[in-house]
Amino acid sequence: GENVEQHPSTLSVQEGDSAVIKCTYSDSASNYFPWYKQELGKRPQLIIDIRSNVGEKKDQRIAVTLNKTAKHFSLHITETQPEDSAVYFCAAKTGGFKTIFGAGTRLFVKA
């Protein structure tokens, strides 16, 4: 069935370093890929998204890349700050109009 795999499950970086989270999806008809940030006890918040007709999108310190051929997409956070610490979820909206979420990556940014 439809599946989104996300790696790593946990990521610890030093403040100022970059963090990269990678996801792969199974449904080649997927055409929309959002990324959400969820702080402890709070709702997931959309931080960036990309559509299948675009290979890369950037918003300040956050960027997302998409490789449709390989069916994978990645989140890049540069110059990480302690407030970036959270759980990040990737997702893929399939041709069946269902959004499938990855398992999440717990990011720790050490000051």
Place this chain on the structure above:
Amino acid sequence: GAVVSQHPSRVICKSGTSVKIECRSLDFQATTMFWYRQFPKQSLMLMATSNEGSKATYEQGVEKDKFLINHASLTLSTLTVTSAHPEDSSFYICSAEGRGGTDTQYFGPGTRLTVL
């Protein structure tokens, strides 16, 4: 814009009782709302997709008679956990699809349900 509210934020109930959770899109009309369940340190598990004016579509393994979903208007969907048991204790989150079919889901703040 694109604010989704959820009520209540926390509820504690006795085993065997029913609990209703409301999800509202405050500044947009949501033809589709989603209900998720999230266990501690785990991902979002889709329970059902709710379309205004029609029956909800439940995911495999989710009991539709236990988790009743009603989407009576373009801004309100409700989830009722019937005859709740301790194993139903969880964090329930709703989301509403973005305006004009933009694909983006906006999440409510979640409801922490504890069944004693």
